[in-house]
Amino acid sequence: MPQYNICFLGFGNVGRALARLFGTKRAELSQSYDIEYRITGVATRRLGWIANPSGFKLDNLLAGDFDQPDSTRVTNVNEWLEQARPEAVLETTSLNIENGQPAIGYLRAALTAGAHAITANKGTVVFGYDELANLADRVGKRYLFESTVLDSAPVFSLFRECLPAVKLRGFAGVFNSTTNVILEAMESGRTFEEGVQVAQELGVAETDTSHDVDGWDSTVKICALARVLLKVPLKLDSVRREGIRGLDSRTLRLARAEGRPFKLVSRARVESDGSVTASVRPEQLAGNDPLASVRGTSLAAHFELDMMPGLTIMSHRPNLQSTAYGLLADFVNAVRKNDLGS
Secondary structure (H helix, E strand, O other): OOEEEEEEEOOOHHHHHHHHHHHHOHHHHHHHHOOEEEEEEEEEOOOEEEEOOOOOOHHHHHOOOOOOOOOEEEOOHHHHHHHHOOOEEEEOOOOOOOOOOOHHHHHHHHHHOOOEEEEOOHHHHHHHHHHHHHHHHHHOOOEEOHHHOOOOOOOHHHHHHHOOOOOEEEEEEEOOHHHHHHHHHHHOOOOHHHHHHHHHHHOOOOOOOHHHHOOHHHHHHHHHHHHHHOOOOOOHHHEEEOOOOOOOHHHHHHHHHOOOOEEEEEEEEEOOOOOEEEEEEEEEOOOOOOOOOOOOOOEEEEEEEOOOOOEEEEEOOOOHHHHHHHHHHHHHHHHHHHHHOO
8 A cells, every 4th residue: 555745835724624634534545545644744934844754743743743753844845845755745825816926836846846736725726727737747746726716615626527528608606705704794783894803703714804805815716717617817907806895784784685695706707709707796696596595604606508507516614624625635636546547
């Protein structure tokens, strides 16, 4: 049974949830998928680059003990990869909405070193998809990113594996949990600021909440979906973007009472000339709209296809474990397909 070296690039909330999930699923990975693993590298902005070729003890890592026997601190990603020798790098660093760096550079280094590159960072898809996908193909590894849009709900893998020869005409979605929570708090009579606080307490808000409330998070997700599913390199400034700051509690309460609630809706559509138009803005949705029922932290995407009038995918109340599971699933799929030679 092969043993895979894995490295965690980023060890914040998602990275730690992923490490716990690897521990929980250890027996199942071994018994059902013939996968054994050891964690040979951890890197964070605060801690730096730490390698342990013999493998970290997981419980100690989760307790904050990084200086375990055989641990070595190095100065950069290339030295780290050389010491840790990973078969897969699982990347959960922060999003840079300007250029996707330094995550793109880290994943480039991982692939060049012979590791699968698995990420929850949507900036790598928006700004680096062509480069990373082509590099992965050249070196015979996988670049996978299922957790970037709907946490663990299958979107990219669904189109890649289950929907051959289908033409995507467009999509719409509720892609941001924070704005859902804020709008529902305001529907109940709370202020915008109180809604932000609720989202922060739930742990779904970005560190910079303007990324959520001003529509940047949703815009990046539209561009990621457009690049991979529509094969169009849609730029952030090509998306018409409007956040939720202009909505007030009275308007939201009346809309909910009418059965036509407001949501921050992301849309992209392929026009007759092949171009793509896209927007992120608050919309008042009809009660029978598939996105109108999305509540709380749930997320959803609705796809318009030539083979069916509509296909809706919902991630119901996702949490850190949901995001972590998307990364774990990508890891399993990467190493299994690589071992099968496909």
